[in-house]
Each structure stands twice: as C-alpha cells, then as structure tokens.
Amino acid sequence: MSKTTIEKNETFKPSWYTVDADNQIVGRLASKLAMVLMGKHKPVYTPHVDTGDYVIVLNAHLVRFSGRELAHNEHPYLTEKMMKKEYDSYSGFPGGRKVQTGLQVWQRHPEKILHEAVRRMLPKNKLGVKMLKKLKLVCGNEHGYQAQQPVELPGHLLPK
Template sequence: MITRQWHYFDAKDQILGRLSTQIAILLIGKGKVDFAPNLDGGDYVVVTNSDSVKLTGKKELNKLYYSHSNYPGGFKTISVHEQRAKDSRRLIIHAVSKMLPKNKLRADRLQRLKVFPGSEHPYGKK
C-alpha cells in the first residue's frame, strides 16, 4: 500500500534549479523507506508563487527553450522572460520534467505536481 503525503513549496525568491531538485526527489519518492525504482511511490507537491521564482546570472534574458512541431520550419524558441510573461508555471514544470527519469512513470509523476502562479490554491492549507 502506497501512502502519499502532500508537500507545499513557496517559490517566492527561490532559485529555480534548487527548488526543482527538491520537487523531483519528492515526486520520485527517493526519500521513502519502501522506495523501489519500478514503482511510483512519490508524493504530491504543490508549488505556489511560480511567477516570482528566481534564476541566477543572465538566464532571464539569455536562456532559451526550444520546441519543434515536427513540420518543416516548425522550430521555435522562447526566452525565459517571454515564457514567464506567457505562463510562469511552465518554467517549474519544464525544469522538474527534465530532472525526472525518462521512463513510463514520468507522466504519472508530473500529474502529482500542482503549480500555481499566485499564493492561492485549492489543495488545503499549508
């Protein structure tokens, strides 16, 4: 029987990479006594204030996210500054997604990650 706990993070003034590693470890369930790499035994994670997460150096302007639509000429780039204005939740989701193992459990683990741009969320009190 897998028992899942809820963990709450406030991303205000937190560095994106350091916050994402803590979240990824909780989603995988690595700190649990009954950890097994083939079972999905991770916890739920709620992140608030994703719009005020910090990046070090000049990454706000220089870091780019790449995507391709699989059509000719469908290569697109977007900077962190543009992505933050468009949807700041994607910054944390993308960082955590790249830190999770690339296997069939990845999608289920990402579904347990709940990210909100403000401080309000419907998942209980902190």
C-alpha cells in the same frame, strides 16, 4: 538476517506537501521537487513503483535564475540568465522550430519554467509522466487543495 521490502502500488499512501517558490532558484528547487515526486526521500523507495508524494508549489511565477539581477516592472527577480535562457519547441514540420527566451515564456505561462525544469529531471518513461502529474503549480498564495490537508515540506528537503 534483514529483509528487503518492496513497496506496492496498492499499499502505498502518498502525502501532500506545500512549497513557497518565492525567490527560489529554479534548478535547485526543481531538483528537490523531483526527488520528492520520485519518492527518493523515503526509505521505502522502489524504482519501478511510484512512491512519490504530491507537491503544491505556491508563487510558481516568482522563481528566479541565478546571475546578475536586472530591473523589470513586472518580474521582481529578473536576471541576465533568464534573458539568455532559451526554450525550444518543434512542431514536427520542416522549419517548425520555435525558440523563446525565458522572459517570453514567463510572460505567457509563468509556471511553465518550473514545470519544464522538474519534467527534465524525472525519468523519461510512463512512470515519469505519472510522477509529473503529482506536481501542482499555483501562481499565487492560495490553492484549491485544502481537502487533502497538505503540510509544509520539511526543511531538510528544501534547497539551502
């Protein structure tokens, strides 16, 4: 007779991983990161417990969208799809809707593109907010999390 084990918050010890996002497609990378943040890659996955790991994403500003590439001075992987992609925000007041293109968001906050993609793939509850805090986005090759001794994310958890 096999027994089902349920992971508890008190006993779970998360791991730390690093990922290089250079030239990765946003949606494919975000879906893999969401799986790791939720903990679905582990056999002890429990839906109501945060069994996910911490993920440090390096070069978060160099992600790309699929589509035909365009020439740009600052962004090496600019595509048509990034120019057409729209990000909405709403202030709560009448007429308070603001729409920005992917390029405009990238110019102001380059890591926000990947952050929003991952956020939308996580559960829409308090547990999802807790999972999203485990995502650390860095624009560059160096990060300040050496004390946690992060390891490279295994290849089977990365997009192909």
